[in-house]
Amino acid sequence: MNTGNIYKGSCFCGAVQFTVSGEPAAMGYCHCESCRHWSASPVNAFTLWKAGAVQVTQGADNIDTYNKTTQSYRKWCKTCGGHIFTEHPGWGLTDVYAASIPEFPFHADIHVNYQETVLRIKDGLPKMKDLPKEMGGSGVSVPE
Template sequence: MNAPTLHAGGCRCGAVRFEASAEPHHISYCHCGDCRKASGAPVSAFVGFKTGEVALDGKTLKSFENGPVARSFCGTCGSPIAYVDSRLPDDVYFMLGAFDQPAYFKPTHHAHVREQLPFVHMPDGLPRHLKGSVPRPDGTEE
């Protein structure tokens, strides 16, 4: 029997859909330049799950690789969907804004604040990491 869907989302045109059968293990803002380029926004927010807890479907799904990170998006409407990092093979991080109920997910910290744009002010009291907030197996926090 399949686990029940707790969270679902997808792209703007509906060609790509995803669902998760568990609660996320990671919810964060990211201020890195790569996320800015991928999203077009001054800051991004991600929701992380274990890969075995999610299903992703869409014939229009495309991806772009930059080093160990591959970012997926809809090839029809261009909506960013998720990213995976080859150094974290059991994790997938979905764009918070791609969820059907994005208000459910409240970020718990900020990553890459050394790259935060000077005009972005988010006085939320959350922990701030100069680099990444997810340690990689090699000990780095990229």
């Protein structure tokens, strides 16, 4: 497990609880159709954590999984349906939804999959057409 700051998170009802520790590998906003539909919002705030930084501390048996693709294993609470996180095994990262870790100081660095946006956000952050090259994307930036 990473050392440093530890933040507590949970599903909507609290049946599933977890911690994230250390610092995330990245933070930002995803505008892809899958994230928008999954989060039921026009944009999804993400925090990406390396393996071992996310620890389920309660209710592991109450977590279910859905994977639309082999890149994303979306996790939610079987009691309340609250979304918890998405594992990305190909990247060795777990996306913990920023809203599920309320005391974590979220500061976005980037917008990804901005070509799919339905909500233009003028915040001066870089806007990637899809994903950065190191994550298998084109690495192409697009205007706000």
